[in-house]
Amino acid sequence: MKPFLLLFLLIFLLSSLAQLWLPWWVIIPICLGLAAWQRAAAGWAFWAGLLGVALSWWLPAAWLNTHGAELLAHRLATLLPLGGNSWLLVLLGGLLAGMVGGLAALSGAWGRGAVSA
Numbered sequence: 001m002k003p004f005l006l007l008f009l010l011i012f013l014l015s016s017l018a019q020l021w022l023p024w025w026v027i028i029p030i031c032l033g034l035a036a037w038q039r040a041a042a043g044w045a046f047w048a049g050l051l052g053v054a055l056s057w058w059l060p061a062a063w064l065n066t067h068g069a070e071l072l073a074h075r076l077a078t079l080l081p082l083g084g085n086s087w088l089l090v091l092l093g094g095l096l097a098g099m100v101g102g103l104a105a106l107s108g109a110w111g112r113g114a115v116s117a
Helices: 001-022 024-036 041-066 070-079 086-114
Strands: none
Touching: 001 024, 001 041, 001 086, 024 041, 024 086, 041 070, 041 086, 070 086
């Protein structure tokens, strides 16, 4: 459980910091590299990537949604089939980002296993 927690925290911190200045897809090489570097098991790597990246998206999105950007999120949720629910948009955005992070971490774990075998 300890390697999972370390990988989760590293992914969360590095992806949160990197997304401040770099594009959203920077989470892919971060998750892939950290999972390969930590020699994480495939299942734990996936969950660490999913939860780390999802949390790094949910926290700022929820803060922005409650501190003034709710109108923009409501309008975007109206364009999508979400019924104008801005919180559903926050949840869906974090879930999609988390899936990208989880799959990237899983790829890193599998890639490390393929190279070392």
